[in-house]
Amino acid sequence: METGRVEAFSDGVFAIAVTLLILAVGIDQAPHGDLGRYLLDLWPAYVAYAVSFLTIGIMWVNHHLLFDNFARVDRPMLLLNILLLMLIAFAPFPTRVVAEFARSEVDRRNAALLYGITMTTTAILFFSLWMYGSRRLLRADADPRVVSGITRSYLPGAPLYATATLLAFVNSIASLIMFAAIAIFYALSAALFGRTDATVSRTAASGDPS
Amino acid sequence: METGRVEAFSDGVFAIAVTLLILAVGIDQAPHGDLGRYLLDLWPAYVAYAVSFLTIGIMWVNHHLLFDNFARVDRPMLLLNILLLMLIAFAPFPTRVVAEFARSEVDRRNAALLYGITMTTTAILFFSLWMYGSRRLLRADADPRVVSGITRSYLPGAPLYATATLLAFVNSIASLIMFAAIAIFYALSAALFGRTDATVSRTAASGDPS
Amino acid sequence: METGRVEAFSDGVFAIAVTLLILAVGIDQAPHGDLGRYLLDLWPAYVAYAVSFLTIGIMWVNHHLLFDNFARVDRPMLLLNILLLMLIAFAPFPTRVVAEFARSEVDRRNAALLYGITMTTTAILFFSLWMYGSRRLLRADADPRVVSGITRSYLPGAPLYATATLLAFVNSIASLIMFAAIAIFYALSAALFGRTDATVSRTAASGDPS
Amino acid sequence: METGRVEAFSDGVFAIAVTLLILAVGIDQAPHGDLGRYLLDLWPAYVAYAVSFLTIGIMWVNHHLLFDNFARVDRPMLLLNILLLMLIAFAPFPTRVVAEFARSEVDRRNAALLYGITMTTTAILFFSLWMYGSRRLLRADADPRVVSGITRSYLPGAPLYATATLLAFVNSIASLIMFAAIAIFYALSAALFGRTDATVSRTAASGDPS
Numbered sequence: 001m002e003t004g005r006v007e008a009f010s011d012g013v014f015a016i017a018v019t020l021l022i023l024a025v026g027i028d029q030a031p032h033g034d035l036g037r038y039l040l041d042l043w044p045a046y047v048a049y050a051v052s053f054l055t056i057g058i059m060w061v062n063h064h065l066l067f068d069n070f071a072r073v074d075r076p077m078l079l080l081n082i083l084l085l086m087l088i089a090f091a092p093f094p095t096r097v098v099a100e101f102a103r104s105e106v107d108r109r110n111a112a113l114l115y116g117i118t119m120t121t122t123a124i125l126f127f128s129l130w131m132y133g134s135r136r137l138l139r140a141d142a143d144p145r146v147v148s149g150i151t152r153s154y155l156p157g158a159p160l161y162a163t164a165t166l167l168a169f170v171n172s173i174a175s176l177i178m179f180a181a182i183a184i185f186y187a188l189s190a191a192l193f194g195r196t197d198a199t200v201s202r203t204a205a206s207g208d209p210s
Numbered sequence: 211m212e213t214g215r216v217e218a219f220s221d222g223v224f225a226i227a228v229t230l231l232i233l234a235v236g237i238d239q240a241p242h243g244d245l246g247r248y249l250l251d252l253w254p255a256y257v258a259y260a261v262s263f264l265t266i267g268i269m270w271v272n273h274h275l276l277f278d279n280f281a282r283v284d285r286p287m288l289l290l291n292i293l294l295l296m297l298i299a300f301a302p303f304p305t306r307v308v309a310e311f312a313r314s315e316v317d318r319r320n321a322a323l324l325y326g327i328t329m330t331t332t333a334i335l336f337f338s339l340w341m342y343g344s345r346r347l348l349r350a351d352a353d354p355r356v357v358s359g360i361t362r363s364y365l366p367g368a369p370l371y372a373t374a375t376l377l378a379f380v381n382s383i384a385s386l387i388m389f390a391a392i393a394i395f396y397a398l399s400a401a402l403f404g405r406t407d408a409t410v411s412r413t414a415a416s417g418d419p420s
Numbered sequence: 421m422e423t424g425r426v427e428a429f430s431d432g433v434f435a436i437a438v439t440l441l442i443l444a445v446g447i448d449q450a451p452h453g454d455l456g457r458y459l460l461d462l463w464p465a466y467v468a469y470a471v472s473f474l475t476i477g478i479m480w481v482n483h484h485l486l487f488d489n490f491a492r493v494d495r496p497m498l499l500l501n502i503l504l505l506m507l508i509a510f511a512p513f514p515t516r517v518v519a520e521f522a523r524s525e526v527d528r529r530n531a532a533l534l535y536g537i538t539m540t541t542t543a544i545l546f547f548s549l550w551m552y553g554s555r556r557l558l559r560a561d562a563d564p565r566v567v568s569g570i571t572r573s574y575l576p577g578a579p580l581y582a583t584a585t586l587l588a589f590v591n592s593i594a595s596l597i598m599f600a601a602i603a604i605f606y607a608l609s610a611a612l613f614g615r616t617d618a619t620v621s622r623t624a625a626s627g628d629p630s
Numbered sequence: 631m632e633t634g635r636v637e638a639f640s641d642g643v644f645a646i647a648v649t650l651l652i653l654a655v656g657i658d659q660a661p662h663g664d665l666g667r668y669l670l671d672l673w674p675a676y677v678a679y680a681v682s683f684l685t686i687g688i689m690w691v692n693h694h695l696l697f698d699n700f701a702r703v704d705r706p707m708l709l710l711n712i713l714l715l716m717l718i719a720f721a722p723f724p725t726r727v728v729a730e731f732a733r734s735e736v737d738r739r740n741a742a743l744l745y746g747i748t749m750t751t752t753a754i755l756f757f758s759l760w761m762y763g764s765r766r767l768l769r770a771d772a773d774p775r776v777v778s779g780i781t782r783s784y785l786p787g788a789p790l791y792a793t794a795t796l797l798a799f800v801n802s803i804a805s806l807i808m809f810a811a812i813a814i815f816y817a818l819s820a821a822l823f824g825r826t827d828a829t830v831s832r833t834a835a836s837g838d839p840s
Contacts, residue, residue, distance in 0.1 A: 428638075431635075431638060431639050431642060432642060434639070434642075435639055435642030435643050435646060436642070436646055438643060438715070438719060439643055439646040439647055439650060439719045440646075440650075441719070442650065442653075442719060442720060442722055442723055445720075445723050447653050447722055447723050447726055448653065448658045450659070450730070451727065451730070451731075454736075454737075455727070455731055455734075455736075455737035455740040455741060456737075456740040459727070459740060459744055469716075469720070470716060473712070473715075473716045473719070474712065474716070477712035477715070477716075478712075480639060481708055484635060607709055607712075608709075610705055610708070610709065611705045611706045611708065611709035612705070612706070
């Protein structure tokens with residue numbers, strides 16, 4: 001199967017998962033009491049929505065970056081990719097749980113653990129997909145420096161998320177803050193410190209060589 | 211990353227966000243009491259649905275218009291675009307809140323403020339995305355008159371929405387009417403007063419030069 | 421704007437609206453009482469789901485059929501199309517209301533009226549879009565027989581739906597049956613009596629002239 | 631209609647249906663009681679989510695495999711495909727019912743029957759679509775060995791699902807385990823035992839012969 005088709009389907013799942021994050025804000029729950037206070041008290045939901053949106057958005061960018069280096073997609077890769085999408089599409093659930101329980105003394109820890117286990121597993125799958133693909137499916141003309149650069153930059157992902165998850169046992173507020181910090185760090189580093197030649201011209205994209 | 215791919219992902223988020231507006235009508239709530247009266251009393255939900263659908267629909271058209279003038283997409287633009295999509299995908303929530311509280315004397319103001327703050331922020335991000343892109347990513351063959359025309363036409367968006375938002379402190383009904391008026395104005399002006407040469411032939415689109 | 425891009429966005433809204441019809445089955449409501457009886461008593465929901473899925477599915481096929489005859493998309497057409505999509509994306513709501521109230525003596529009429537008004541308006545918009553496009557945006561090489569054939573075949577849509585809607589005032593069960601009959605009739609006639617040369621080869625689609 | 635367009639629309643429905651499976655986890659229900667216990671007790675929902683995700687994911691891969699062998703799509707095929715998508719998009723509902731009642735002594739059987747009837751019907755439609763297409767719409771250059779290989783590999787699908795469904799009358803736990811086993815078997819066999827030459831190069835996909 002061609003990489004383009006797998007990417008198109010993956011794009012669909014990414015786009016839908018990210019949009020379904022609105023469920024984390026409790027769009028399906030009737031607001032009650034004083035609306036102004038209700039909307040202000042929802043602030044953990046807004047933060048959880050933004051952090052998860054940013055996280056999945058960056059994963060989408062990286063997903064394309066990986067597949068750009070693959071010459072083709074084989075069957076184990078198809079399965080790995082379906083498993084990865086299974087976790088991406090799951091993200092709205094832990095996001096909602098965190099949104100609802102971030103202010104609860106009793107349940108905050110369990111919410112942070114659910115979120116952390118989901119994110120750590122996602123990061124592990126993401127890295128496995130890259131390790132498998134970079135050893136078996138690489139394009140002949142893939143730049144070795146780009147390949148090892150990607151490996152280096154994805155290496156700390158899973159340990160970072162695992163650390164934030166374990167942090168919940170010590171301090172669940174610190175754990176949640178660390179999840180937000182990871183998302184912001186990746187977003188800013190992707191936006192500001194990326195290689196300047198990573199951009200591709202529109203003519204190349206449209207297949208029009210003129 | 212190529213503009214085409216970013217546009218495809220953005221299209222997905224626009225299409226899903228717009229379709230999820232049906233949640234604003236309360237599709238997930240069991241109707242109760244006399245059905246006829248219940249359905250008639252939902253009229254603010256129908257209006258909110260239509261206004262937000264029109265607003266996001268026009269933003270989708272404009273989003274393509276912007277990217278058509280870009281030669282490429284760099285990393286800061288990717289982040290700006292994810293932030294814009296984050297707000298587009300958020301729209302179903304304020305739309306639902308307005309739908310539910312448009313007839314409430316007490317809570318209408320807060321509903322209008324939530325809707326207005328969302329729309330104003332969206333308009334600011336939209337304008338920022340254009341200002342950044344038009345200075346850094348413009349195609350070599352972009353028509354300067356088109357570029358300055360877009361700048362001129364997007365300039366009033368954020369101030370208009372900010373005005374409608376602030377109007378809620380004086381009169382929340384007038385505020386909601388102004389949101390609807392802005393959407394209808396943009397829809398009609400886009401449909402009727404657009405440049406006649408803005409249309410592109412199907413052959414150009416299909417990449418068939420014959 | 422090119423027809424391809426408008427079709428891609430429209431495809432997205434069609435695909436999402438059709439998939440959200442699952443909300444009409446009450447997926448977001450906890451089943452209660454004896455599960456076997458609960459699931460059997462849901463039969464109006466299954467029928468409503470199938471009828472609306474079929475209806476929107478056929479509209480999606482026809483939507484492509486229309487745009488295949490257009491050389492380009494102008495701005496009034498963009499607005500007409502957004503209005504049409506607004507109604508397509510609205511369909512899950514009346515479908516759910518019919519699913520819930522089809523067995524209610526008291527509320528069946530109002531459910532049928534809501535469904536009928538939505539479908540009649542959709543059919544009118546669909547026909548308007550075609551009439552506008554076929555007069556202003558036709559491809560130079562569009563076959564006049566195909567064009568007049570489409571006009572003839574779409575002409576009865578709105579009157580048929582309007583009749584089924586008005587029938588609800590006489591007999592609301594007959595009205596609902598007529599909605600189902602229209603969907604099945606269109607599905608079968610599209611599947612069985614279509615022109616045999618309406619099919620397009622895969623090579624033509626992939627842009628490969630070999 | 632070209633196969634590419636039908637596949638794109640189908641991809642959309644597959645992607646959305648798979649992402650809406652998150653509704654099976656009860657994302658729209660407020661967790662209650664002790665959160666840790668609530669999340670652990672949800673394990674049947676996680677399993678149901680994973681099994682259905684895997685099942686639909688593999689169907690998506692197979693859907694492309696089928697259409698790759700078709701030269702074109704005719705009108706009966708369009709209808710067959712809409713009926714298939716109707717069942718794919720229905721999957722979140724039985725998945726949720728199984729998720730909620732897998733631990734109920736009384737209702738597990740009916741949940742398994744609903745799931746099994748949906749999956750068996752889906753498998754029958756899938757096979758019918760292939761049988762129709764492989765007799766009427768085959769590409770001139772389709773490899774007869776590939777065609778008969780697909781027929782052989784899809785033949786046991788419906789009987790397998792029917793057996794698992796009927797098994798519910800004897801032992802509903804065994805029935806649910808068999809549904810999971812079928813999904814895992816298909817996933818592993820697709821990933822590990824596929825033909826090595828089934829992969830297609832990226833250059834072929836992008837239409838760039840260089």
